[in-house]
Amino acid sequence: MAVSASFPRRFGLLLYPEFEVLDVAGPIEALIGLSQRGYEDMKLSIISHTLDPVSPGLNDFGRAIRYLPTHTFETAPQLDVLLVPGGLGTIEGIPSPDKPRIDDYVDYVRKAYRGYDGHEPLQYIFSVCNGALVLGKAGVLDGQKATTNKAAWKLITPSAPKAHWVASARWVESGNVWTTSGVSAGADGMLAWMASLLPDKLVTEVADGMEWQRVWSSDDDPFAELNGCEDVLPEEE
Template identity: 30%
Template structure:
């Protein structure tokens, strides 16, 4: 028996990120080879073809106002979307299409379109790691999760940057067709069915905002200048001539963290940079002030959900080697 057709509407616009469209589209197309029946329909405001981020014109199938109800609505993102107010007609189209869809999903900065349409109010959501803070400001009632690859809140889905749209599409396929078919799709596309860790592993830094209080800036400078020195709570308090209790209160008030967590975050960023530069995990631990590889491993598990060794394999080189063989064997 032919499987029941599942209609997927994709709301596109000028300047859209091409991979936001092509990544999920390939997942659905590949799923059809294994027995699914997804039908994609591209819609835009006015029904006109749109220009993509790589300059390719993309024809569409229908005007958003005339489009039928979809089982799934996908809203793609684009580099310009977070930089200013979302076009009112685009937001209205998303709101109208979403009201008739079985489930709604955004790819990358498409979350800003959903936010402008009021669809993130009171909901959990995510977007590209570079824009999570901005999304939280634009949508103050939304609960933005900065490290998630994708977030589900009922029938609403939002995904992180660009290729996370593939992760999300695989999750949507698994809902309809289970893990076996989805695993076949992932293997065929040579992607992980579920990637380890969150999107922080792809971000430039986990460091929080720069302290405004001179005392806290002094501590930040001291740790960055010599991460291997004694930066215990007592040593930090003595350095800036305040009590440990008062220093802890200052960190809580301004940065919503503790002195020790802040020191670990600076050391973690340094270790991450050392791994990026080609140092092994043991060297990175020693040079960034961690007492042992094991303590660095625990920090990586807390912040990224993967080990320092796996991080280095993923981001140390694009050449052939351990990372490639490890990745392919995991996918198979």
């Protein structure tokens, strides 16, 4: 199968303390699978506020897991795609000794999306779960359709009052902005994003390699009804 020269190669993963592990693992697993099928030149940068190890945990069990950033906000390279996971670290008011200012992450997302200091704008930005809250605060979702974690629907949707929040969606494509529902939905959204750019046969091989039971419809999200979520329309000017 021919390799696409136009498919993005430079990926970034934004990490902050108390991120959700599966938000990261699902999409990254799909990208790893693709990198093993002709796209070995893909690059991944792991970006955080410092180069210190980043833990997803609120307690000793979770803090035993540590991820190592490769770049800070200041040293982050040019990216084509930025992945923003969710997690309790985006929610202010939850005490933690490790939590940095989420506004610093919001500022980086805002700049990376639009381009800054010689960096070109992102080709795509992709959020999982309440990672959409960071995109919302950065203004990325203004005028866009979006979705997010359904259990925290009423907490997250006010972050982007100019967005149309789609309750029934497992993932939403809105121009170059992709948002997904909670946790496991990130893998389905990433596979859908890949399929929008690559032959579906290749993406199916990636999903089969993950032994992932793929959700094919973007509107197939039972957790919206479970949590009583309804669409939130953009505020009128």
